[in-house]
Amino acid sequence: RTVYVNGDYLPETEAKISIFDRAFLMADGVYEVTSVLGGKLIDFDGHLARLERSLNELDMKKPAAFDDLLEIHRELVRVNEIEDGLVYLQVTRGSDGDRDFVFPDPETTEPTLVLFTQSKPGLANSPQAGKGLKIISIDDLRWGRRDIKTVQLLYPSMGKMMAKKAGCDDAWMIEDGHVTEGTSNNAYIVKGNKIITRQLSNDILHGITRAAVLRFAREAQMEVEERPFTIDEAKAADEGFITSASAFVMPVVEIDGQTLGDGAPGPVARRLREIYLDESLKTAV
């Protein structure tokens, strides 16, 4: 596999980053994941806009012009022959060669920019979409700026492990009795044809797939309510689903052992998945 590191395309075994890089020592970095379908990038503009926001919120420098970032994405998709899969991009604050809590001087410290690809043949035809996900609920023990897409992913990773140990697929996180989001996705329930999902704030990541799916839902005259919902409300819902760049729209069929509806992926989730895949391909680059 060819990867990109600070201006160079290299075999992955030759890529090098300083051990003093602040992402390694302090999780001082942000990232984006963009899906590739049929060799094209899905929702690319949205991912770059969110990257810019994450960088601004953390006073981090832009690592490259955004036109150049598109070119790097395309070049990696080309050389690695990615038909379906994803491109991972990470920007870190870099380092001035030592460990210090204080940010290094941005005048003299360059950010680190890394990109790599993952091939996922048949990404849009995942058998999981036909079965739906089993979810557990866990406390949301993350920090308070979940709107910034940082590489600080230890708790979400622990959440996935808790789900796995419970024989489930993923976890939804709960704060003050209400669902914030999934470990790596936004969470939705459907009750009486109404789609309910938490409103945007610092409490959740502003999903790029979420924005697109809600826009398509409204365009299709589906009713959307953006508000917090409790885990009990979720367990009593007709259906559930999640959205993310790599899962698109994925039905949820069970929460904490409680079956939703008839236990099969619901009609709203299935329809939104279809619409999202159709529509997002039209704007793919």
Ligand code: PMP
């Ligand atoms: N919430 C969290 C915590 C996530 O990690 C992700 C995926 N990165 C999402 C939501 C979904 O965001 P997107 O649709 O932009 O992939």
